[in-house]
Amino acid sequence: MLFLGLMAVLIGLLYLGLPMFAALFLLPIGVLLAVEGGLPALGEMVVGKLDGYLLVAIPLFMLMAHVMVRGRVVDDLYGAAFAMFRRVRGGVGIATVLACTIFAAISGSSVATALTVGKIAIPQMLRYGMSRRGAFGVVAGGGTLGILIPPSAPMVLYAYVTETSVGALFLAGLLPGLMMAAMFAGYVMITEGRARVPAGDPPPEAILPVMARAGWSLTLPVFVLGGIYMGVFTATEAAGTGTLYALFIAAVIYRTLTWRDLIAGMQEATRTSSMLLLIIAGAAIYGYMLTKLGVPQKLTAEIAALGLDRTGFLIAMMVLLFLLGLVLESFSIILLTMPAILPAMAVLGIDKVWYGVLLTLSLEMALISPPVAMNLVVIKAITGAPLAEVNRSILPYMIMLAIGTGLLIAFPEIALWLPRQAGYAG
Amino acid sequence: MKILAGAVAWLSRIAGAVGSVATVTCLVLIGWSVVARYVFGAPQGWIDKVAGWLVVMLVLLAAPEAQRRFEHIGVDIAVARIGPAWARAARILGALSVCAVAAILVFAGLEAVAFSRMVGLMTDIEGVPEWWIQAILPVGAAVLFLVAAVQALVLAMGGTPDYLPTGNEELPRDTLARGE
Secondary structure, eight states: OHHHHHHHHHHHHHHTTOOHHHHHHHHHHHHHHHHTSSOOOHHHHHHHHHOOTGGGHHHHHHHHHHHHHHTTTHHHHHHHHHHHHTTSTTHHHHHHHHHHHHHHHHHOOHHHHHHHHHHHHHHHHHHTTOOHHHHHHHHHHHHGGGGTSSSOHHHHHHHHHHTOOHHHHHHHHHHHHHHHHHHHHHHHHHHTTTOOOOTTOOOOOOHHHHHHHHHHHHHHHHHHHHHHHTTSSOHHHHHHHHHHHHHIIIIIISOOOOHHHHHHHHHHHHHHHHHHHHHHHHHHHHHHHHHHHTHHHHHHHHHHHHTOOHHHHHHHHHHHHHHHHHHSOHHHHHHHHHHHHHHHHHHHTOOHHHHHHHHHHHHHHHHTOSSSOHHHHHHHHHHOOOHHHHHHTTHHHHHHHHHHHHHHHHOTHHHHHHHHHTTOOO | OHHHHHHHHHHHHHHHHHHHHHHHHHHHHHHHHHHHHHTSSOOOHHHHHHHHHHHHHHHHHHHHHHHHTTOSOSOHHHHHTSOHHHHHHHHHHHHHHHHHHHHHHHHHHHHHHHHHHHHTOBOSSTTOBHHHHHTHHHHHHHHHHHHHHHHHHHHHTTOOOTTOOOSOOSSOSOSGGGTO
């Protein structure tokens, strides 16, 4: 109860207009002064929290995403997917799911995926006769894959907070991500079979040249994940070399990245990282407060008193995460919940890598859950469609994500098989 | 007021630019450490440590510029829906809360520096004292304080600070920072 009470106060502060990092500093400082009558060595705590080798991966992954988004590689990706599936039943929708899947691996952002793929894919899908609801839904739903399919910034943060292997987490997200992509593609094939190549449509570009062009961007996730999987790079080195490789692709191969883009991308990546990492510093003080108040122990005792088993606990957490996702963004949810529930997870024998993937799936559902769903806001912005219409388009994808979460709870191996092949011992 | 706001904006941009240079340096160093290990067979252990310091630098020096652009993560959607007068009040409260945090960090940073100097704390890299790294905290926090204070002042006087969100933005400002 204390945990939920503190979270309610924090959310209240956010709704009063406080930035997340300020609320995360001020709440624990106020509580600690009231309860303890003093504060820990804040300066050492903040600098010590930020000075971590794994955290170096965050600005570098952010920079990689900015480079690839600004490099406009999505045009070729979508072109290749479209050329492959153009004549298949529901092919234009399947191509969109495929483009979302690949761009997710490149950008690590769900909203960036929905935005960049949606701009190209939605007009094409509508031209091919897909229903508006179907076209909006597939982009909003497909976009959610951004934070599940590695590399994924929320997973790096989760790994940092829970002291889990980033490589294992990335590998664990891969099969569930592909499973969700297959479910989305199957749904489009069944429900949007009437989409046809319009009469008089110009002959499609030959598949091979367009595939060859898109191939370069396809190699980026292979390079990053392959490097980690084979033990060539640490996660931080994979982020660094991946960014250099992304720069090579966008600037030398595609020639779509200008100096202006590059400088703007670097400035944005720096500010983005600053915002996120400042929240991490605040969360360290929040975590210190939780420990001082004995919140993790109390929460573990309350769960034991409720008689929740592993599955019951996971379902309760998925519901809580989904609800938090309606009012908070992904990074804050990870930072606010994990310090409190880690001991309970250990008692219940819940694997941290498995839980990380489940958590990401819950965050994905929140990303497309009205009233404040970022992916839906993006669809509204790029199509001008009423939000009510966009909201209605997403229900099947929420159900599929819920099914995917249920499957993953029932069969943890969907997430854990691949990391175990790479030597993960959890 | 305009001169003060301009001077603080200039300071914030300079700090932000130094933060961006830290990001680029980080990228170059990490790239070099891989090349040094695999091509020259000479692992560069010091790079791991220095990259961590560069992260401290980029976070604390870019934070004022993110504040100047009203980009720090919050529940923007709530502020956008409460009407202009209440939204202004919420923005003032937000800026004042940042001032409070920044002031606390300035003092905490100065305290940390003084303590490290007093006991002669050194980092793992020879010749580099701990306080060199800790000194970034009060510097960045002081610029952050100035930026937020000017924003609060301009808003309280009925003015419009640079980059103030109008509430009509169709897309969220920075979704990558939200992990979305």
